[in-house]
Amino acid sequence: METGLTGKRVLVTGASGGIGSACARAFAAEGAEVVVHFHRGKARAEELAAELGTASVVGADLTREDEVDQMFATAGSLDVCAAVAGVWPAEDLPVWEIPLDRWRATLDSNLTATFLTARAFLRQLDGDGSLVLVGSTAGIVGEAGHADYAAAKSAILGGLLLSLKNEVVRKNPLARVNAVAPGWTESPMTRGQVSEAQVRQISRTMALRKVAQPEDVANQVVVLASPVLSGHVTGQVVTVAGGMEGRVIHP
Numbered sequence: 001m002e003t004g005l006t007g008k009r010v011l012v013t014g015a016s017g018g019i020g021s022a023c024a025r026a027f028a029a030e031g032a033e034v035v036v037h038f039h040r041g042k043a044r045a046e047e048l049a050a051e052l053g054t055a056s057v058v059g060a061d062l063t064r065e066d067e068v069d070q071m072f073a074t075a076g077s078l079d080v081c082a083a084v085a086g087v088w089p090a091e092d093l094p095v096w097e098i099p100l101d102r103w104r105a106t107l108d109s110n111l112t113a114t115f116l117t118a119r120a121f122l123r124q125l126d127g128d129g130s131l132v133l134v135g136s137t138a139g140i141v142g143e144a145g146h147a148d149y150a151a152a153k154s155a156i157l158g159g160l161l162l163s164l165k166n167e168v169v170r171k172n173p174l175a176r177v178n179a180v181a182p183g184w185t186e187s188p189m190t191r192g193q194v195s196e197a198q199v200r201q202i203s204r205t206m207a208l209r210k211v212a213q214p215e216d217v218a219n220q221v222v223v224l225a226s227p228v229l230s231g232h233v234t235g236q237v238v239t240v241a242g243g244m245e246g247r248v249i250h251p
């Protein structure tokens, strides 16, 4: 099916990671010119760029305003941005034990990084572009032990997305912004958390008793970014979580 993404310039943040690299491959498969972003994983990003052929590579700590703005200046003009980068703090801590430093770091690396990315993308947008944010089911049903992450993702999927939806049309009447909310997805972020036994536990409120592959999420990112497939879709959250209804609270 034609997606209309051929020749579009697409920045994928977090393309050095599991879901981001799948997004970069999926956009490249549609004929897009992909800009691959990394933070610490320069070698992984360069390997991916070599695999994709035409992709260029940009590095930035997306929690830093100066680095984000420099990255967009280096990347050149862009039609699409998939804001995939994010951090899930692995340690399970209830709110009363979360140190303020961790709270701030988690909000920074998820919410603030997404804000800075969206801001810089929209500043340079000169056409009917598309922005796709990446949240999490944690932002919809919460996640005990990770309230900082759940709060950041909730803000992305709620107030930020819905405000942006009505703002982007001031840049261009056809500009759109949507979000994907992945559930458990096999990636470096979840390594060690998705054994067969853990999947049985994790999937107790899911219709499909498996975790997603990064490609499952990437395909939805491409669909939302596509002006052909999603030209009248904006402000929406697509959940990629096998029909998850919530989380098991009592083991």
Ligand SMILES: NC(=O)c1ccc[n+]([C@@H]2O[C@H](COP(=O)([O-])OP(=O)(O)OC[C@H]3O[C@@H](n4cnc5c(N)ncnc54)[C@H](OP(=O)(O)O)[C@@H]3O)[C@@H](O)[C@H]2O)c1
Pocket: 013, 014, 015, 016, 017, 018, 019, 020, 037, 038, 039, 040, 041, 042, 060, 061, 062, 063, 084, 085, 086, 087, 088, 109, 113, 134, 135, 136, 137, 181, 182, 183, 184, 185, 186, 187, 188, 189, 190
């Ligand atoms: N995997 C899941 O189960 C799951 C579920 C729900 C939502 N998500 C969301 O999906 C997105 C991708 O996750 P993933 O599973 O692909 O994780 P991942 O493999 O750990 O990738 C995370 C990516 O974010 C980048 N990143 C982290 N901190 C950054 C910073 N300060 N500045 C710039 N880039 C930064 C990393 O860059 P470097 O590696 O180059 O440092 C990496 O490319 C995240 O937003 C995550 O919250 C994942």
